[in-house]
Amino acid sequence: MPKVLISDQMDPQAAQIFKDRGVEVDVITGKTPEELKAMIGQYDGLAIRSSTKVTKEILDAATNLKVIGRAGIGVDNVDIPYASSKGVVVMNTPFGNSITTAEHAIALMFALARQLPEANAQTQAGKWPKNDFMGVEVTGKTLGLIGAGNIGSIVASRALGLKMKVVAFDPFLTPERAVEMGVEKADLDTLLARADFITLHTPLTDQTRNILSRENLAKTKKGVRIINCARGGLIDEVALKDALDSGHVAGAALDVFAVEPAKDSPLFGTPNFISTPHLGASTSEAQVNVALQVAEQLSDYLMTGGVTNALNMPSLSAEEAPKLKPYMALAEKLGSLVGQLAADDLDNIAIEVEGAAAELNIKPITGAVLSGFMRRYSDTVNMVNAPYLARERGLDVREVRHDREGDYHTLVRVTVNTSQGARSVAGTLFGNSAARLVEMFGIGVEAELEGHMLYIVNEDTPGFIGRVGTALGEAGINIGTFNLGRRSAGGEAVLLLSVDDAIPQNVLDTICKLPGVKRAKALKF
Ligand SMILES: NC(=O)c1ccc[n+]([C@@H]2O[C@H](COP(=O)([O-])OP(=O)(O)OC[C@H]3O[C@@H](n4cnc5c(N)ncnc54)[C@H](O)[C@@H]3O)[C@@H](O)[C@H]2O)c1
Numbered sequence: 329m330p331k332v333l334i335s336d337q338m339d340p341q342a343a344q345i346f347k348d349r350g351v352e353v354d355v356i357t358g359k360t361p362e363e364l365k366a367m368i369g370q371y372d373g374l375a376i377r378s379s380t381k382v383t384k385e386i387l388d389a390a391t392n393l394k395v396i397g398r399a400g401i402g403v404d405n406v407d408i409p410y411a412s413s414k415g416v417v418v419m420n421t422p423f424g425n426s427i428t429t430a431e432h433a434i435a436l437m438f439a440l441a442r443q444l445p446e447a448n449a450q451t452q453a454g455k456w457p458k459n460d461f462m463g464v465e466v467t468g469k470t471l472g473l474i475g476a477g478n479i480g481s482i483v484a485s486r487a488l489g490l491k492m493k494v495v496a497f498d499p500f501l502t503p504e505r506a507v508e509m510g511v512e513k514a515d516l517d518t519l520l521a522r523a524d525f526i527t528l529h530t531p532l533t534d535q536t537r538n539i540l541s542r543e544n545l546a547k548t549k550k551g552v553r554i555i556n557c558a559r560g561g562l563i564d565e566v567a568l569k570d571a572l573d574s575g576h577v578a579g580a581a582l583d584v585f586a587v588e589p590a591k592d593s594p595l596f597g598t599p600n601f602i603s604t605p606h607l608g609a610s611t612s613e614a615q616v617n618v619a620l621q622v623a624e625q626l627s628d629y630l631m632t633g634g635v636t637n638a639l640n641m642p643s644l645s646a647e648e649a650p651k652l653k654p655y656m657a658l659a660e661k662l663g664s665l666v667g668q669l670a671a672d673d674l675d676n677i678a679i680e681v682e683g684a685a686a687e688l689n690i691k692p693i694t695g696a697v698l699s700g701f702m703r704r705y706s707d708t709v710n711m712v713n714a715p716y717l718a719r720e721r722g723l724d725v726r727e728v729r730h731d732r733e734g735d736y737h738t739l740v741r742v743t744v745n746t747s748q749g750a751r752s753v754a755g756t757l758f759g760n761s762a763a764r765l766v767e768m769f770g771i772g773v774e775a776e777l778e779g780h781m782l783y784i785v786n787e788d789t790p791g792f793i794g795r796v797g798t799a800l801g802e803a804g805i806n807i808g809t810f811n812l813g814r815r816s817a818g819g820e821a822v823l824l825l826s827v828d829d830a831i832p833q834n835v836l837d838t839i840c841k842l843p844g845v846k847r848a849k850a851l852k853f
């Protein structure tokens with residue numbers, strides 16, 4: 329039974345879902361990195377929010393870990409490249425808290441417009457400061473939206489409902505989508521110059537870090553109010569404090585900080601500054617949504633192989649998974665065959681599908697081919713880290729889907745270019761489930777790729793098979809299956825034998841010296 333650790337505060341329904349789906353679950357929150365490191369080795373899955381930092385050290389200790397699920401959107405607390413290199417799937421729940429976070433941004437916009445926190449504090453202090461809090465209306469004002477994805481687009485729709493104009497800067501926002509959203513697409517400088525309120529909704533990346541830098545803050549309209557419910561690090565906090573002090577920025581509300589938990593930000597105590605402790609996702613609705621989603625997604629992956637919302641692996645729905653499973657087994661074997669036989673350090677690989685295979689999601693098939701193929705470089709390769717390792721090695725991966733009808737109802741072909749030219753192997757599924765090799769380097773040969781095998785290329789001459797059988801028999805090696813193919817009578821032939829035990833090097837050397845043998849290789853599937 330797979331075992332999952334929930335290491336951050338999460339709605340209790342998550343633990344119940346794991347139990348209902350047959351996954352053992354421990355809920356242990358508030359552990360130090362050292363404590364987490366000591367216990368993580370026993371878990372197949374890890375469910376987190378933002379407190380748990382999944383670093384290289386934690387991943388090195390996570391010897392059984394297969395999947396990490398973030399109950400939320402941002403995954404900056406997970407070292408995704410390292411998780412990928414270790415073959416660990418990383419998932420998030422990209423929509424569960426979007427509405428809640430958008431509402432928090434709108435709440436902060438109103439709090440800024442009417443200085444609600446300070447007015448509340450002074451009223452409760454008995455000051456009745458009726459003349460000290462002159463606010464502004466949002467109606468008719470321009471909202472500058474930096475980042476127009478899930479949350480940004482919800483913020484835009486709410487702002488339009490409040491009769492604001494919305495100007496959006498997002499390099500990935502198409503003009504059509506901007507029209508659909510009812511916003512005006514603009515470059516960053518235009519947005520900075522025009523916005524009365526600016527709200528940030530991008531991830532923190534090399535391009536967005538300090539997007540509101542000192543220089544860009546200086547380009548904003550005097551009296552602008554700024555809201556950040558996305559990620560700390562998007563705004564230069566010291567420059568923001570200076571802009572608030574000078575009055576250029578009339579107000580700022582941050583839910584997120586460059587360093588969290590933020591205990592001593594330069595902004596604390598600044599007039600017209602409002603802060604919340606990363607509460608964007610904190611509503612009961614959002615927390616139930618993300619907890620349920622993460623538990624479903626992790627359970628699906630651990631129990632059925634279904635992949636949803638993974639950041640480092642193609643999606644594979646729980647419905648698709650059983651259909652694709654035999655294809656992935658076939659693809660992995662074909663990839664492994666090519667990987668074991670190709671002598672050169674290859675720089676490209678093509679995966680072609682036709683017939684029934686062409687109707688399927690090709691990404692998991694490609695992942696499986698690469699996982700089999702990359703095993704020539706490392707035995708810790710799987711579907712998750714294979715594409716990553718392939719990229720690291722500069723392997724060019726091509727996927728081709730053919731409409732044509734071939735000899736087989738379904739076919740997967742893997743081709744590599746070697747110094748001897750293109751080399752390709754192809755396989756099909758018998759009865760929609762049994763993986764069979766059907767072609768090798770242009771020669772029709774039908775074989776089940778399983779266990780220890782011997783591959784021989786030879787001249788098609790009488791008595792050859794007998795000589796191979798004798799050599800193996802004398803070495804005490806039992807033959808399981810015998811699979812033959814030839815280019816033409818008396819021409820080049822291929823022999824694929826399954827044998828019960830690994831073939832020792834001295835036996836292979838003997839076989840290589842048999843008359844008619846061009847090359848021979850021991851294979852393992
Ligand atoms: N405060 C919270 O509790 C809380 C809750 C949920 C999400 N978040 C954060 O909110 C952010 C947005 O989440 P989302 O679900 O809308 O993400 P999303 O991926 O749907 O949208 C992000 C948008 O940013 C855009 N973008 C990327 N680079 C950009 C750049 N250089 N300039 C301008 N735009 C750029 C993308 O094109 C995309 O449209 C994330 O950082 C997420 O972690 C915070």
Ligand SMILES: O=C(O)CC[C@@H](O)C(=O)O
Nearest residue numbers: 377378400401402425609
């Ligand atoms: O889990 C949280 O409270 C914060 C979540 C938020 O930052 C996110 O990116 O989803």
